[in-house]
Amino acid sequence: MPEFKIQHITKYSYDNFVRDSANNIILFPIVDIYQDVIKHDLVITGNPQVDTYVDYYGNEVGSFTNTEPHNQLIINSQLLVNTHARALPVDNMFASEQWNELFNLRYIVPYIDFLKQEYFEGLSELQPVVENERKTEDTPYHTALKFCQYVYKNFEYIKGVTTVETTLDEIWKIKAGVCQDFAHLLMVMLRLVGIPARYVSGYICPNRDGMRGEGATHAWAEAYIPGYGWLGIDPTNNCIANEMHVRLAVGRNFSDCSPVKGVYKGSANHKLEVSVSVGYEDNHLPEEKDIFTASTLPKTETTASRNSYARYMEIVQQQQQQQQ
Amino acid sequence: MYQSQHFEKYNLINGVWDEMYSENSIVRHHYKKVIEYLAQESPDDLGKKEELAKNLFMTQGITFTVYNSGEGIEKIFPFDIIPRVITSDEWCIIEKGIKQRLTALNLFLKDIYHNQFIVKDGIVPIDIIYSCPHFLREMYQLNVPYDIYVHIAGIDLIRDHDGTFYVLEDNLRTPSGVSYMLENREITKRLFPDLLPNCGVRSVTEYPSILYKNLLSLSPRQISNPTIVLLSPGIYNSAYFEHTTLARLMGVELVEGRDLVVNNHKVYMKTTTGLQQVDVIYRRVDDEFLDPLVFNPNSVLGVAGLMGAYRKGNVAIVNAVGNGVADDKATYIYVPDMIKYYLNEEPLLKNVPTHRLSNKDERDHVFKNINTMVVKKTNESGGYGMLMGHAATEEEIEKYKLEILKDPRNFIAQPTISLSAAPCYIGGALQPRRIDLRPYALCGPDGIEIVPGGLTRVALKEGSLVVNSSQGGGSKDTWVLA
Numbered sequence: 001m002p003e004f005k006i007q008h009i010t011k012y013s014y015d016n017f018v019r020d021s022a023n024n025i026i027l028f029p030i031v032d033i034y035q036d037v038i039k040h041d042l043v044i045t046g047n048p049q050v051d052t053y054v055d056y057y058g059n060e061v062g063s064f065t066n067t068e069p070h071n072q073l074i075i076n077s078q079l080l081v082n083t084h085a086r087a088l089p090v091d092n093m094f095a096s097e098q099w100n101e102l103f104n105l106r107y108i109v110p111y112i113d114f115l116k117q118e119y120f121e122g123l124s125e126l127q128p129v130v131e132n133e134r135k136t137e138d139t140p141y142h143t144a145l146k147f148c149q150y151v152y153k154n155f156e157y158i159k160g161v162t163t164v165e166t167t168l169d170e171i172w173k174i175k176a177g178v179c180q181d182f183a184h185l186l187m188v189m190l191r192l193v194g195i196p197a198r199y200v201s202g203y204i205c206p207n208r209d210g211m212r213g214e215g216a217t218h219a220w221a222e223a224y225i226p227g228y229g230w231l232g233i234d235p236t237n238n239c240i241a242n243e244m245h246v247r248l249a250v251g252r253n254f255s256d257c258s259p260v261k262g263v264y265k266g267s268a269n270h271k272l273e274v275s276v277s278v279g280y281e282d283n284h285l286p287e288e289k290d291i292f293t294a295s296t297l298p299k300t301e302t303t304a305s306r307n308s309y310a311r312y313m314e315i316v317q318q319q320q321q322q323q324q
Numbered sequence: 325m326y327q328s329q330h331f332e333k334y335n336l337i338n339g340v341w342d343e344m345y346s347e348n349s350i351v352r353h354h355y356k357k358v359i360e361y362l363a364q365e366s367p368d369d370l371g372k373k374e375e376l377a378k379n380l381f382m383t384q385g386i387t388f389t390v391y392n393s394g395e396g397i398e399k400i401f402p403f404d405i406i407p408r409v410i411t412s413d414e415w416c417i418i419e420k421g422i423k424q425r426l427t428a429l430n431l432f433l434k435d436i437y438h439n440q441f442i443v444k445d446g447i448v449p450i451d452i453i454y455s456c457p458h459f460l461r462e463m464y465q466l467n468v469p470y471d472i473y474v475h476i477a478g479i480d481l482i483r484d485h486d487g488t489f490y491v492l493e494d495n496l497r498t499p500s501g502v503s504y505m506l507e508n509r510e511i512t513k514r515l516f517p518d519l520l521p522n523c524g525v526r527s528v529t530e531y532p533s534i535l536y537k538n539l540l541s542l543s544p545r546q547i548s549n550p551t552i553v554l555l556s557p558g559i560y561n562s563a564y565f566e567h568t569t570l571a572r573l574m575g576v577e578l579v580e581g582r583d584l585v586v587n588n589h590k591v592y593m594k595t596t597t598g599l600q601q602v603d604v605i606y607r608r609v610d611d612e613f614l615d616p617l618v619f620n621p622n623s624v625l626g627v628a629g630l631m632g633a634y635r636k637g638n639v640a641i642v643n644a645v646g647n648g649v650a651d652d653k654a655t656y657i658y659v660p661d662m663i664k665y666y667l668n669e670e671p672l673l674k675n676v677p678t679h680r681l682s683n684k685d686e687r688d689h690v691f692k693n694i695n696t697m698v699v700k701k702t703n704e705s706g707g708y709g710m711l712m713g714h715a716a717t718e719e720e721i722e723k724y725k726l727e728i729l730k731d732p733r734n735f736i737a738q739p740t741i742s743l744s745a746a747p748c749y750i751g752g753a754l755q756p757r758r759i760d761l762r763p764y765a766l767c768g769p770d771g772i773e774i775v776p777g778g779l780t781r782v783a784l785k786e787g788s789l790v791v792n793s794s795q796g797g798g799s800k801d802t803w804v805l806a
Binding site: 021023054057064108112113116261265319320 | 440443449450451454455461462464465498557558559560561562563585586587588589608609610613616617618621622623624625628629632635636
């Protein structure tokens with residue numbers, strides 16, 4: 001029953017004053033029998049009133065605004081979380097029976113959302129890979145682990161190589177990415193064979209050997225296994241996500257779960273720095289490790305447009321686009 | 325009987341319901357007074373009236389922009405001076421039918437965003453809902469005042485060759501055109517001042533006051549003078565004239581997204597004397613652009629944080645967000661089933677038979693008979709992206725087929741319905757042109773009200789079946805007789 005102390009700081013700095021910012025944060029760990037939140041301190045610049053609600057996927061979302069001019073926004077989330085290991089699937093049902101069960105979930109809520117795969121160009125190349133990896137006698141559980149290994153082995157983990165706006169096509173071409181890309185790829189493969197797959201955002205808590213994905217928010221996938229439920233699989237580390245993974249949110253993809261997103265008014269560029277540090281309860285927090293700049297991390301805010309004409313044309317076009 | 329030269333060129337179109345003449349070229353009873361009046365007028369008089377109407381439209385700035393027409397944004401909405409007449413019996417069917425339909429559609433939206441009974445019971449296929457881009461998961465379990473989602477509906481009706489009314493489509497998001505209904509009547513009053521009372525034409529002018537009353541009743545704050553605003557995309561929108569007209573007629577503020585700001589889950593309007601809290605927003609901006617925080621982050625038309633205020637119940641939004649799942653053309657197919665399911669009633673208004681192209685058998689059938697079909701995109705409106713099978717070239721058809729095969733879910737097909745014809749004053753004589761009818765229904769806490777009338781749209785080109793204003797169609801005044 002490990003207990004983790006997590007500090008997650010998101011810092012936006014603007015090179016000019018901005019105002020009227022509105023933000024959504026998904027930084028509240030999921031609470032269930034495998035995960036308890038003992039303490040959660042959330043400190044935000046300007047002490048705004050944070051309203052929370054539960055979204056369609058069951059995630060707790062906080063929202064707040066800041067209308068005053070400001071040139072900095074810091075969201076400091078400090079957590080004390082307690083996790084419990086979950087037994088792995090027994091996997092003693094016949095494979096055919098399990099595939100049948102999955103087949104029958106195709107048009108059932110919520111699975112329907114987690115089976116739909118958007119089109120991307122690499123799909124035609126990925127299809128034979130998937131067919132090749134999967135053997136008919138394999139259970140969904142086995143298949144999921146094989147796919148996880150495939151992603152782990154065939155894609156290179158390079159910090160900062162992609163951003164949240166990088167498409168699956170690009171990732172498929174460069175055969176490299178960060179944790180969210182690994183998660184997305186695994187989800188595509190699972191969905192192709194009819195295993196419902198969802199995206200998970202959260203934190204990874206390091207063991208002695210160190211793990212990929214430390215120092216920032218982490219992401220992995222969950223596959224729906226008949227007779228078991230959602231099984232966390234971390235293709236970045238090629239392991240089952242269990243008591244070392246702290247879950248914040250689930251969804252169809254990254255954008256359903258993005259930990260912090262916001263928009264503001266003002267013609268300023270912004271820099272985003274995120275740091276995540278995790279320690280065991282009896283130890284002090286380790287030093288902050290990584291500072292990411294805006295180019296490598298969620299760029300959800302409108303960057304200043306320096307071309308006023310282009311901006312004007314965009315406004316005209318949007319006004320005309322409204323239907324009915 | 326009518327020797328006037330206006331009627332010489334009026335040739336009935338074969339196999340088409342004519343609003344004025346019955347099959348034996350006998351003038352229908354409800355058109356008699358209009359026709360008698362017109363017969364007395366010299367062609368010169370009618371020509372003058374037409375000229376007057378044009379001038380009035382221009383000087384009053386009653387415009388509708390047709391994008392890419394190269395005529396700038398101030399293009400007048402073509403108006404035909406001859407009114408379209410509807411009997412009180414016909415109106416009775418329309419009114420009852422629309423009320424029934426709208427009641428079911430509101431129940432459907434509430435259900436889809438809460439318990440989803442209709443999906444669980446297999447009445448509406450779940451994949452239609454979950455593959456619809458306008459099914460907004462952000463609306464799930466969000467409660468709206470009085471469970472009303474569709475406050476304003478524009479239901480498009482057409483008449484087949486035997487005169488039966490059919491619903492062609494439901495417009496439940498931000499239906500436009502009602503200001504033209506009001507303006508057409510104002511102009512007609514000046515063109516034919518005596519004729520309206522003589523014929524016993526029912527009034528439509530109550531529309532803005534009914535809408536205003538409904539907007540007031542939605543205010544979350546129980547105060548005597550809540551702030552109501554009309555949120556417009558801006559001057560480049562084709563219906564900007566309508567936005568200004570409705571705001572003026574109701575006496576509410578006309579705002580754009582940049583005039584509003586959200587603070588602590590409340591919406592405020594920026595005024596010269598500071599921020600003023602907004603209670604009700606009648607928005608004419610699409611869902612996708614409404615809140616850049618939740619929907620399209622590049623939107624400059626919306627208000628960041630608006631959905632948060634909406635969810636907290638601090639502001640009412642008209643129409644509700646997420647209605648597109650109900651007026652999607654694939655959902656349309658199931659509206660008669662919804663009426664039976666929720667109301668336990670037989671639908672009073674018929675649907676046009678519609679094929680889902682995601683179903684292979686139906687798709688094959690449509691491809692084989694494409695010359696008699698109209699193919700439409702499921703979530704477009706305004707007549708954009710349509711294929712009229714009988715008028716398209718081989719090449720156009722082949723190109724369109726490829727597009728369909730890429731994403732069949734996004735297309736439906738309907739047999740070409742002939743649309744009824746009504747007399748229009750064109751080139752100095754009366755000529756039949758195809759028309760449809762869009763009545764406007766208003767749903768408030770007291771129930772559904774429909775002003776007797778609507779927008780009759782006309783396909784001005786001879787032989788054309790496309791009445792959409794955005795495709796160069798015109799309109800005429802619509803008279804419902806008492």
